[in-house]
Amino acid sequence: ATLLARIAVMVAMFAYPAMSRALSTAWPSDWFTGGIRASVGRILAIGLPAGGLHLCEVSGFAFGSIMMGWIGVVPLAAHQIAITCAATTFMVPLGLSQAVCVRVGQARGAEKLERLRSIIFGALILAVAFMGVFVVVFMLYGKTIAGWFVADPPVVLLTSQLLLIAGIFQIFDGIQVVSAGALRGFEDTRMPMFIGILSYWIVALPVSWLAGFILGWGARGVWFGFVVGLAVAAATLLWRVIWKMDMTSKRTRAELSGGN
Secondary structure: OHHHHHHHHHHHHHHHHHHOOOOHHHOOOOOOOHHHHHHHHHHHHHHHHHHHHHHHHHHHHHHHHHHHHHHOHHHHHHHHHHHHHHHHHHHHHHHHHHHHHHHHHHHHHOOOHHHHHHHHHHHHHHHHHHHHHHHHHHHHHHHHHHHHHOOOHHHHHHHHHHHHHHHHHHHHHHHHHHHHHHHHHOOOOHHHHHHHHHHHHHHHHHHHHHHHHHOOOOHHHHHHHHHHHHHHHHHHHHHHHHHHHHHHHHHHHHHHHHHO
């Protein structure tokens, strides 16, 4: 079912611009011209590191599932329910990150750099606000949400506890994904990829293992590693965004003073 859905989305994404009058001028008649080959190379230079950041995050959480399996059946079931809920609410800041990427790129292309700060911080405020709402929902209705998935009391109880932790890392998750989207708008993807390696592979997974197995915190310890890793990702990616904005502002002021 997943394979068929992905194929359908791919076909639709190719068919729509090919048939749309509004996009017909941008749809190439020859896919193998020199200009397209050059564009493909530039897109790969930006896209592959961006995919690397996503790979670090996804693989980190996937290995967290493996750790849950080491602990037992109930933790694995609770983890699957809680991570499904967290992934669902994550769609809001993920969409915001895609929007902020486009708007940052448009502002840079139009040389309206004074808009960057309001675009980026507006998206960050929205992400934190939305995720704050979900924090309250998870805190107040964790057991109810878990009961929608399964009726097993131990699973429901542990799921509600993991959702409390999920509520905490949702804030960091929203900040990091919006920051990464803003950096894509700056065409800055290599450093975020290294930040992903640091946050998810070097920090999150070792902390999950130490807290879950060495300190004996079990499933909650594994998720504590997620909180720490996402906090590191949020802090470093946000710092990178602020640095990029400051560098852009300084460069603009220097060009204006040079022109005068």
